[in-house]
Amino acid sequence: xVHVETTAGSSLDGLFKAEGIAIIGAxxxxxxxxxxxxxxxxxxxxxxxxxxxxxxxxEIMGLKCYRDLEAIEGKVDIVVVVLHSDDCVTAAQKIxxxxxxxxxxxxxxVVSGGFSERGDEEGREREKALLEPLxxxxxxxxxxxxxxxxxTYQGINTTFDVGKxxxxxxxxITQSGAFAVSYLMWADPLGMLGLSKFVSVxxxxxxxxxxxxxxxxxDESTKVIALYLEGANEARKLIETAAEVSKKKPIVTxxxxxxxxxxxxxxxxxxxxxxxxEMYKGAxxxxxVIQTFNVPEFYHTAAAFSKMPMPKGxxxxxxxxxxxxxxxxxDELITSGVVELAKLSEETKSRLKEILxxxxxxxxxxxxxxxxxxxxxxxxxxxxxxxxxDKNIDGVIYLTTPPAFLDExxxxxxxxxxxxxxxxxxxxxxxxxxxxxxxxxxGRRIMEDADMPxxxxxxxxxxxxxxxxxxxxxxxxxxx
Numbered sequence: 120x121v122h123v124e125t126t127a128g129s130s131l132d133g134l135f136k137a138e139g140i141a142i143i144g145a146x147x148x149x150x151x152x153x154x155x156x157x158x159x160x161x162x163x164x165x166x167x168x169x170x171x172x173x174x175x176x177x178e179i180m181g182l183k184c185y186r187d188l189e190a191i192e193g194k195v196d197i198v199v200v201v202l203h204s205d206d207c208v209t210a211a212q213k214i215x216x217x218x219x220x221x222x223x224x225x226x227x228x229v230v231s232g233g234f235s236e237r238g239d240e241e242g243r244e245r246e247k248a249l250l251e252p253l254x255x256x257x258x259x260x261x262x263x264x265x266x267x268x269x270x271t272y273q274g275i276n277t278t279f280d281v282g283k284x285x286x287x288x289x290x291x292i293t294q295s296g297a298f299a300v301s302y303l304m305w306a307d308p309l310g311m312l313g314l315s316k317f318v319s320v321x322x323x324x325x326x327x328x329x330x331x332x333x334x335x336x337x338d339e340s341t342k343v344i345a346l347y348l349e350g351a352n353e354a355r356k357l358i359e360t361a362a363e364v365s366k367k368k369p370i371v372t373x374x375x376x377x378x379x380x381x382x383x384x385x386x387x388x389x390x391x392x393x394x395x396x397e398m399y400k401g402a403x404x405x406x407x408v409i410q411t412f413n414v415p416e417f418y419h420t421a422a423a424f425s426k427m428p429m430p431k432g433x434x435x436x437x438x439x440x441x442x443x444x445x446x447x448x449x450d451e452l453i454t455s456g457v458v459e460l461a462k463l464s465e466e467t468k469s470r471l472k473e474i475l476x477x478x479x480x481x482x483x484x485x486x487x488x489x490x491x492x493x494x495x496x497x498x499x500x501x502x503x504x505x506x507x508x509d510k511n512i513d514g515v516i517y518l519t520t521p522p523a524f525l526d527e528x529x530x531x532x533x534x535x536x537x538x539x540x541x542x543x544x545x546x547x548x549x550x551x552x553x554x555x556x557x558x559x560x561x562g563r564r565i566m567e568d569a570d571m572p573x574x575x576x577x578x579x580x581x582x583x584x585x586x587x588x589x590x591x592x593x594x595x596x597x598x599x
Contacts, residue, residue: 135334287425315340372403
């Protein structure tokens with residue numbers, strides 16, 4: 120790691136409460152990163168001023184273009200740098216000069232790569248030359264080699280891949296811009312995520328996951344934190360910080376580099392030392408961090424925490440109209456080691472048998488209900504009300520294809536209506552598996568817009584529910 124003495128404080132208010140953003144390397148050429156950054160900065164309805172800097176252009180997308188930082192008379196809080204790596208060093212010196220003269224720049228976001236992630240002395244020296252004039256003046260640095268940040272509530276966007284995005288409770292910290300952007304793009308068509316904040320830390324030479332965890336812990340709009348981690352130079356401090364933050368809100372993580380070769384690949388990506396995967400695994404478990412081990416589990420667990428209440432216990436009901444996937448779901452739940460199938464009350468069994476077909480399976484085994492394909496859209500509403508009323512049930516996983524003879528939109532509206540008939544304080548987590556994927560996009564969108572998560576696969580739903588239960592148990596053990 121490049122070490123630079125700094126007087127920078129821990130506050131990131133300059134990053135998330137900015138009034139002016141300057142973009143060095145802004146471009147009028149469509150398709151260039153410097154062009155996209157300006158476009159997306161405008162899309163998010165930033166209430167402050169955006170200052171494109173390009174000595175060869177008069178304006179970009181209707182914004183007056185400036186020849187350099189010195190020409191900007193208004194306040195500048197954030198400077199985004201998207202230049203060749205050698206030019207970034209020169210830009211850092213100009214930023215430092217403005218800081219000395221006007222004192223207004225708080226944060227620099229260095230999108231450009233070509234620094235310590237190269238793994239050679241030239242890259243490390245270039246990174247040191249970049250950081251020294253900035254950090255020595257108390258300017259916080261995001262990156263280099265990063266996508267930058269998004270804050271949907273403040274309207275701040277410095278990325279070149281993500282435009283306007285739905286607001287919500289998820290905040291993302293990532294060492295891979297591409298991985299996290301893929302998450303947002305995957306979720307967007309069905310509205311599966313509502314975003315609060317997004318920070319791509321890249322080489323993480325100043326602003327770190329530790330800083331961001333601390334900041335998001337007290338951020339009112341952040342309900343859950345998703346952390347993609349390749350490595351950390353202060354692993355012990357990271358774990359200690361995560362343990363404290365987990366007492367306030369869930370942290371869902373995916374740690375790359377579980378093998379030696381994977382660790383080497385991670386180091387070549389951001390220059391981070393991956394560290395022992397088993398060490399992180401054990402430490403995260405003790406710290407209440409929710410660990411995920413495959414991409415769908417990571418995606419859906421974070422999404423579920425952002426939308427659903429936490430389960431109050433570990434008793435789960437599997438409600439299905441499809442036998443095979445229901446069996447797979449039960450297997451995955453029990454294999455987790457933390458889930459029990461709910462023991463349905465006698466009243467629940469009796470009421471369900473009255474309205475379901477004689478061929479329906481109610482409670483064999485306990486907590487398992489196969490309604491069969493004969494169930495209608497309206498009947499779904501009644502069944503959901505009965506199941507969610509059972510005090511022996513802490514969470515529900517619902518599985519359907521749905522049958523082609525049902526109206527997917529009406530089905531979704533009936534399920535939403537049943538769920539919303541309960542006051543918020545009485546609601547339980549419900550994960551709905553619609554096995555036809557995007558072919559039932561209309562129905563899924565209705566449910567997602569009502570903050571009812573939808574998934575593609577039964578085993579993923581079981582993993583997500585188990586993760587929610589693990590976190591709930593951690594909070595209970597620590598009296599949080």
